[in-house]
Amino acid sequence: MQPILSLRNSLVAVTATWLCSSCQSVSLPPASDVLTKENITEQLFTINTGKDTILLSAAGIRVHIPAGSIKSTKTSVTVVVKEALSLYDMLRAGLTTRSGDKLLRSNGMFYINTREASELTKPLRLSVPAAFADPAMQLFKGMEENGRVDWQDPVELKVDTLSAYTIGKQLFEANCTSCHTVKHGLTGPALAHIESRWTNREHLYRCIRNSQALISSDECAYMSRAYCQYKIAMNSFSFTDYEIECVLAYIRRETERLGIPDTITIKEAELDACYNQYKKLNPSSAAEKQLSERKNNISPAVSAEYYNIGISTFGWFNIDAYLFDVNGVVKAKLEVFVEGSNDKIVNTYLIIPGDKIFVEGGLLSNKKGYVFYEESSALPLKPGMQAYIMATGKVNGMLVLGITPFVTAKEQRVKVMLKQTSQEKADELLKQLSLGKSSLQPKDDKAESDVSKEQEALLQKLRNSGWDCLF
Numbered sequence: 001m002q003p004i005l006s007l008r009n010s011l012v013a014v015t016a017t018w019l020c021s022s023c024q025s026v027s028l029p030p031a032s033d034v035l036t037k038e039n040i041t042e043q044l045f046t047i048n049t050g051k052d053t054i055l056l057s058a059a060g061i062r063v064h065i066p067a068g069s070i071k072s073t074k075t076s077v078t079v080v081v082k083e084a085l086s087l088y089d090m091l092r093a094g095l096t097t098r099s100g101d102k103l104l105r106s107n108g109m110f111y112i113n114t115r116e117a118s119e120l121t122k123p124l125r126l127s128v129p130a131a132f133a134d135p136a137m138q139l140f141k142g143m144e145e146n147g148r149v150d151w152q153d154p155v156e157l158k159v160d161t162l163s164a165y166t167i168g169k170q171l172f173e174a175n176c177t178s179c180h181t182v183k184h185g186l187t188g189p190a191l192a193h194i195e196s197r198w199t200n201r202e203h204l205y206r207c208i209r210n211s212q213a214l215i216s217s218d219e220c221a222y223m224s225r226a227y228c229q230y231k232i233a234m235n236s237f238s239f240t241d242y243e244i245e246c247v248l249a250y251i252r253r254e255t256e257r258l259g260i261p262d263t264i265t266i267k268e269a270e271l272d273a274c275y276n277q278y279k280k281l282n283p284s285s286a287a288e289k290q291l292s293e294r295k296n297n298i299s300p301a302v303s304a305e306y307y308n309i310g311i312s313t314f315g316w317f318n319i320d321a322y323l324f325d326v327n328g329v330v331k332a333k334l335e336v337f338v339e340g341s342n343d344k345i346v347n348t349y350l351i352i353p354g355d356k357i358f359v360e361g362g363l364l365s366n367k368k369g370y371v372f373y374e375e376s377s378a379l380p381l382k383p384g385m386q387a388y389i390m391a392t393g394k395v396n397g398m399l400v401l402g403i404t405p406f407v408t409a410k411e412q413r414v415k416v417m418l419k420q421t422s423q424e425k426a427d428e429l430l431k432q433l434s435l436g437k438s439s440l441q442p443k444d445d446k447a448e449s450d451v452s453k454e455q456e457a458l459l460q461k462l463r464n465s466g467w468d469c470l471f
Contacts, residue, residue, distance in 0.1 A: 028362045031147030032347040034392050034399065034426075035094030037111075043081040044115075050075060059085045061110060062127040062306075069122035070114065077118055082111040085129070087356050088434035091390075092427065096349070096358050097320060099140060099151045103373065103380060104320040105355040107137050107307075113314040123310040128319060132195065132252060133159040133305035142316025151318045158308040168250030171243055179234070182254040188230055191251050192260040196354075197222065200435065208244055210236045249305055323357065323380050332381035333411045336361060336370040338391045340400065340418035346393035348416075352385050352408070353434060381408050388433055389416045392426070401426045403433060 047053045049070045055063040061083060070077060084090045085108035090097075097104040107130050140151035179188040198204035203220045206213070211234040214223050227233060239247070307319055323329060336348055348361040348370040361370040364377075370391075373379030385408045392401045395418070402416040421429075 028148075028360055029345045029347060032094050032392065034394070035092055035347070036147070037082070037093045037095070037149075039092045039094075040082045040084060040089060040111075043083075045079040045081070046076060047079055048076055055079065055081070057081050057083055057110075059083045060129040061085075063112065064125040066122050066124075069120060069124060070118050071121045072114065072116050072118035074116055078115040080111070080113050080115060084109040086434060087351075087353055087358070088431055090356065090358050091349075091351070091430050091434060094147075094347075095149055095316075095318075096360050097151075097318075097356065098359060099154070099320070099322070101373075103323040103357070103359055104140075104151060104318075105323055105352075105357050107134060107319040107321075107356065109142075109316065109318045111142075111316045112311070118314075120312055120314065123312045126309040126311065127306040128309060130305050130307060130319075132249070133307055134321065135159055136321040137307070137319050138321065139307075139309055140318040140320050141313070142318060144316065149316050149318075151320060154320070157319065159305065164246045164249040164305050165253050167243070168246035168248070171239070171247050172250050175235075175237060176247070182251055183258055183260055187232060188234060189226065192255040192258070194251060195248060202435065205241070205244060207234065208237055208239060212236070245305070323355075328382045329380045330383060330410060331378055332383070332408070333377045334372060334379060334381070335364075335377045335413045336372075336389050336391075337368070337413065337415045338370065338402065338418060339415060340395075340402065341391075341393070342395050344393065344395050346391050346395075346400070346418065348389065348391045351388045351390055351433060353388075354385050355382075381410075383408050383410060389414050390433070391416045391418055393418075395420075399423060399426065401429065403429060 043057055045055050047055075047065060047070075049072060050067055052067045053065040055065070057063070061081070063079075063081070065079070084093050084095050089095075090106065090109060095109050097106045108128060110126075110128065112124070112126075135157075137157055138154035139157050141153045142149040143152050176191075179186050180191050182190065182192050184190050195201075195204070198207075200220070203214065203223065207220075207223055211223065211227075214220055215227050215233060218224065309317070311317060334350070336350075338346060338348060345363060350359045350361065350372045351357065359372050359379075361372040363370055365375060369377075371377040371379070387406055387408050389404045389406070390402070392399075394400065398420050399422070400418040401421045402418040404414055404416040406412065406414055
């Protein structure tokens, strides 16, 4: 394995050098006292250190503690588990995706320790669930300093997907092949890269279970466009969450095996962002009706795939991949301007739900804007992704929050307006943001103006690309 690790690290170093040949890393403000690790609930388990024990966390992490692996002066100890497998938990805990001066995309974070003084004498074995156990991911160790966690010392991970692939293959062949193949469309579209098209996983689940209801709801422009193209609703399937994840796992593996490129340039997030702008510009549209907000009830505990992990120390861990490794990443420029801070320094973040990217920004040396990677405002980004700028802090002792949605491009300037809010309202906004709600908008028109112009331009792009039946 050592040559593989050396090659991977060498490639990362070369890419980082290309992106940062003359960069000056941005200086971060003091750590947020709003988004903190204390916001994550501790899960406590009392165990006998002399016995083999298996723990199951709330999000589905399985922890195997071999007998005698925890050395303590006490026979009984309390194991503490914290987990941030969802983007929502990462956000409210302030757990950003950065390794030194390199940016990361995450598949979840967790913490394990004991209340009592102890040390590990044997590795603990963990199985961490994932909707897609990406083989590019590595395990990073968290280094805590000044209220932040920096992710270091990556090691390779083992992915358990065989059982999910087998079950998914059986379900796919029994239910899907009359209308779809992975590579070619039949009466429905080809299914390669289907998950990258459906950035809102709730919509994908609902499409599989009852596509006609999703079409009728007018909530998903991507679904409406597919119906417009194929003139038929998909059959309904009463699959469990686990069965859906198995089918998706099979499609992913077949896509990779067949080497099918992702040729869809306009994804659900971009289309929905434009569609929302269209509905604002055309209030007489049938789409103006009030849409009920739904929660994403897809639990990682029913995942079809797992990362198998061994840990020899306690603390924070992160399943991540370097952002440089992602196809389509370019050297972009992004500057953010915060209004309503009364000249107070606030914590500003770039959030990309599709890849679970959560990066904190720093104030430019001229103190007129925030950037996220280097002083020149350059950073590695994949264009066409639904993204958000979030700024938060306390002004005159009151909680303030601002969120501006946008679609990533090669060069952008984004404004965000801070407004006083309550902790409850802020928490609800974080939930919506973590689900990639492209309709999430602050009420201030000035803060929206740049984004609105960009989305109007994208509307024309969509019309020119054959998506005119919606617009």
